[in-house]
Amino acid sequence: MRISLISVLTTAFISNFAWAESTLEPKQIPAPDGSYSLEISDAVRVVNSGGSPSLTLASNLEGVQRVDAKWSPDSRRVVVVIGYTRGSGVEAAYLDGSGWHKALQPDTDLPTDALARQAGVSGRLVSQSCSLADWLDSRRIRVTGELIFSGQKKVHYGYTLVFTGEPGHLDRGGFEEGVIKGVEYHVR
Amino acid sequence: MLLIASISGCDDSISSPSGGASGTPTQNDLTQGQQIGNAVSGNQSFDNASGGPGFGSPQDTSQFGAASFTSDSLAKIDTDGDPSEQWYDKTWNAQTSGQIDGQPVNSADYAYVVMSQGQMAASGAQIGDWALVTNNETGQSMWARVEDVGPPGGTGEISEACATGVGIQFQSNSNTIGNPSVTVQVY
Numbered sequence: 001m002r003i004s005l006i007s008v009l010t011t012a013f014i015s016n017f018a019w020a021e022s023t024l025e026p027k028q029i030p031a032p033d034g035s036y037s038l039e040i041s042d043a044v045r046v047v048n049s050g051g052s053p054s055l056t057l058a059s060n061l062e063g064v065q066r067v068d069a070k071w072s073p074d075s076r077r078v079v080v081v082i083g084y085t086r087g088s089g090v091e092a093a094y095l096d097g098s099g100w101h102k103a104l105q106p107d108t109d110l111p112t113d114a115l116a117r118q119a120g121v122s123g124r125l126v127s128q129s130c131s132l133a134d135w136l137d138s139r140r141i142r143v144t145g146e147l148i149f150s151g152q153k154k155v156h157y158g159y160t161l162v163f164t165g166e167p168g169h170l171d172r173g174g175f176e177e178g179v180i181k182g183v184e185y186h187v188r
Numbered sequence: 189m190l191l192i193a194s195i196s197g198c199d200d201s202i203s204s205p206s207g208g209a210s211g212t213p214t215q216n217d218l219t220q221g222q223q224i225g226n227a228v229s230g231n232q233s234f235d236n237a238s239g240g241p242g243f244g245s246p247q248d249t250s251q252f253g254a255a256s257f258t259s260d261s262l263a264k265i266d267t268d269g270d271p272s273e274q275w276y277d278k279t280w281n282a283q284t285s286g287q288i289d290g291q292p293v294n295s296a297d298y299a300y301v302v303m304s305q306g307q308m309a310a311s312g313a314q315i316g317d318w319a320l321v322t323n324n325e326t327g328q329s330m331w332a333r334v335e336d337v338g339p340p341g342g343t344g345e346i347s348e349a350c351a352t353g354v355g356i357q358f359q360s361n362s363n364t365i366g367n368p369s370v371t372v373q374v375y
Contacts, residue, residue: 063285084337089305107306107340126279128339150278173312
């Protein structure tokens with residue numbers, strides 16, 4: 001009994017103090033038509049079929065724990081979730097007549113307070129994560145996520161990420177803001 | 189045994205501010221504690237770790253130009269990376285996104301700020317970048333690093349060492365005393 005208790009406590013101790021090792025593994029995610037791939041290595045890039053980079057979405061992955069990506073059915077858009085231990089963000093690359101562009105979903109899109117109220121949860125937002133679900137068509141993809149507030153109170157939410165087709169404004173990081181937008185946020 | 193040692197090592201008293209400067213910061217005002225290495229980022233190691241808490245201050249701020257990101261909001265204390273806070277702070281996390289020698293950045297020892305992934309991407313900021321943190325009530329300022337990534341929209345989240353450095357008091361459960369606010373400028 002004593003041994004098993006020590007074992008449990010030791011396991012809990014070690015797991016709680018595990019260092020933040022990145023679990024990223026290099027991989028390539030090809031577009032449905034094979035014309036481009038999303039390369040995840042020391043950076044996140046769109047590369048052409050010859051392996052040459054067409055666009056860099058993220059050049060520094062320090063601290064990144066997870067990168068998820070899904071290509072649109074028409075192979076002209078790819079949505080990427082970049083996840084850290086306590087937060088994540090949604091970026092996208094899209095192809096138009098002038099080449100590849102990158103877009104960012106701004107933080108202000110996420111109605112944290114409204115979702116918390118809807119779920120009857122309060123407290124300090126500690127962490128957030130999200131995952132890509134299915135494409136509804138080549139301009140809309142479903143996203144699901146989780147908010148964790150202090151005291152481990154969780155709110156599961158979903159929304160639809162839409163490529164608006166509207167011109168965005170370029171931010172300091174080189175992303176076009178306003179090109180992708182979350183709509184129909186709801187508690188799941 | 190380890191568990192008991194960890195618990196007995198905790199201190200639930202209110203942290204007292206130390207150091208700090210008033211008014212418009214000068215280079216000297218902004219140096220809190222002793223410099224611990226130079227241009228620290230991510231997994232770089234410190235060769236001369238000694239003295240007070242923090243990353244020290246940048247050697248040449250004249251090259252920074254305008255801040256890439258600025259926020260002005262209520263201060264929140266991020267205790268992540270500080271093992272002694274595990275049992276007291278319900279928001280505690282063992283890990284920080286930045287690392288020092290492959291280990292989390294200890295909130296109690298290093299002055300750091302938290303940004304969201306969206307804020308970093310939009311501003312071009314990266315883990316390890318310098319940030320100037322100012323207590324809006326007292327004017328006390330200190331240099332910190334971006335060393336953790338938090339949820340979207342989060343602002344004003346600073347480490348224990350940073351809070352102490354700018355004169356913000358907090359409890360061991362990470363709640364601040366009063367409602368102090370901070371301005372964070374990332375370069």
